[in-house]
Amino acid sequence: MDAANLAEKKELKAKQAFVLATLISTIAGTFITGINLYDRLVEQRRQRKRDKGQNKRIKELEARLNTAEEERTKLKEEQGKQGQRKRAKGGGSASDSDADDDHDRDDDGARHLRRSLQHGGPSIQREYDRFYNTMGQKFARGDLVAQTQLQSQIIVLQSTVIKLLEEALLTGQPPDLSRLYNTSEFAREGSIRALQDQYQRFLQSAPIPRRGPRPGAPIRRTSSTPSLRGDAASEAGWDHPPVRKALPPAAAANLYHDGMRSGTNRKGPLFCPYAVDLQHSPSPTLVHVTCPACGTLLENPPAGRDEREGCQSSWRIEKEVVIRDRDRDWERRGRSSSRGSRYGDKDEKVDTKSFILTPRFVAKCHRPDSGYACYLCLCHRDRDTLCKTEETLVSHVAGKHSIAEYKQDRDIKEMARTLPYR
Structure with missing residues (x-):
């Protein structure tokens, strides 16, 4: 017994x-x-x-x-x-x-x-x-x-x-x-x-020590001092771009899909008129604390600094990409990963690319009164995605859109690591 x-x-x-x-x-x-x-x-x-x-x-x-x-x-x-x-x-x-x-x-x-x-x-x-x-x-x-x-x-x-x-x-x-x-x-x-x-x-x-290089999460807290790969960033020469910490938890209920764009029953416009203006013109800068069209609270850059130089409320997201390269000096350039395999005469490496979602991108996604609509979905998808919070919008962009789509948007900046990823 x-x-x-x-x-x-x-x-x-x-x-x-x-x-x-x-x-x-x-x-x-x-x-x-x-x-x-x-x-x-x-x-x-x-x-x-x-x-x-x-x-x-x-x-x-x-x-x-x-x-x-x-x-x-x-x-x-x-x-x-x-x-x-x-x-x-x-x-x-x-x-x-x-x-x-x-x-x-x-x-x-x-x-x-x-x-x-x-x-x-x-x-x-x-x-x-x-x-x-x-x-x-x-x-x-x-x-x-x-x-x-x-x-x-x-x-x-x-x-x-x-x-x-x-x-x-x-x-x-x-x-x-x-x-x-x-x-x-x-x-x-x-x-x-x-x-x-x-x-x-x-x-x-109970923090756990890292055991060598490993692929990063889609969204991670900034641990180095990268610089933006952009004209404005290189001209400004600032050392520590203020990047918001890793994305906070966002409930799945804060995000929903608006159905096929041709048959949507959405009430009212998808974007605020000021957001539409930001989408179609590169000249307006984010200098308002509140939206001049609908009154929604918007983030603004630090005093005396142009929005293109970076903002105190930017979001950092990271994407893994598989790179096949013939160069045998790959590891000496400090970009090797713990995962890799040999295909013929090519080396396959898993690299991590970092991107900054600027406050201007978030601003051009905001809707009248409240909420956000994904601008990348408008450009690259056949259905719209509506988000209740800014955190949900960033989580959606990080998980649902590709690097190629990031690079087509002027308000999403690619970051260059100044130190090897560890």
């Missing part, structure tokens, strides 16, 4: 040692279930479309047979008199054409949904693995806050995504693609945010 109790206690202790890992595995499995249900729904829709086409062809054949029978009867009645044959011309009805158009309009939303379900689980797992490799079993066990947050994301996924897809399979009615997509994105971003928050809490309670 004692041996059985001891075995049960050991098993319970082993499970408790990996509570967070189990929750992450459950979330990833829920995303996979969502993909499977979605694929079944798509196959069901294709089958119904095939059945509908077959029924349509059967009706056309029946109409032709009826017409031929009528012509034969008419020929017999006329007894040799030549009559005109009426040939039926089949065609789809207007309602069928409208239904096909509706399916075409839904295709974009369906692709976005499947991509979100497909990448949700792996992206959460990668974030967990990154933190686990640094902190080990302590991170796998997790704290009560992170466990509660991840459990809530599982409930959201199962009660919304899985439930709606199952109902669509049973009823045959098309699901609300926009609601499914938003829920999937919220669950993914909320889970990643829960892992990042727990990592920060563990660092504050």
Whole structure:
């Protein structure tokens, strides 16, 4: 009896040692279930479309047979008199054409949904693995806050995504693609945010020494004295650009997608008139504490310094990029990474690029009265993203947009490290 109790206690202790890992595995499995249900729904829709086409062809054949029978009867009645044959011309009805158009309009939303379900689980797992490799079993066990947050994301996924897809399979009615997509994105971003928050809490309670170079997080506190790669920065010559600390936690509920731009039901303009002016003209500088158009509180640069020289409220974000280079002096230039592999005669290196989101970028994203709309989504996406807070906007830009898109915006500055990354 004692041996059985001891075995049960050991098993319970082993499970408790990996509570967070189990929750992450459950979330990833829920995303996979969502993909499977979605694929079944798509196959069901294709089958119904095939059945509908077959029924349509059967009706056309029946109409032709009826017409031929009528012509034969008419020929017999006329007894040799030549009559005109009426040939039926089949065609789809207007309602069928409208239904096909509706399916075409839904295709974009369906692709976005499947991509979100497909990448949700792996992206959460990668974030967990990154933190686990640094902190080990302590991170796998997790704290009560992170466990509660991840459990809530599982409930959201199962009660919304899985439930709606199952109902669509049973009823045959098309699901609300926009609601499914938003829920999937919220669950993914909320889970990643829960892992990042727990990592920060563990660092504050017991800092862990770094074990050699490792890839950086998407957003990290500034630890060196970089300089901006821009004309204004090089001319100014200031040594310590005031960069805001790492992005604070932002609830997933603060961000939502406004649907396809062509069919949006948004009330009012997307941007404030002053924000539109900043978007289309390089000359206006951010010199107002409040927006002159809508009265929204805006950040301003320090007194006596032009906004282009940097501001006290800039945001720093970081992106990893894989670089293949033939140069054998790569490591001597101080830009080598702990991860790298050889492909033929090329070396693959993982580098980290840093960018500054200036206050001018945030200002040109603000909406009338309150909130923000992502300017990069307006330029590079087919749907708009609305954010309730500045922190949520920065988190969205860091996680959803690429380096190529950063470089096309004059208000996002690339930073050059003056010291090798450690």
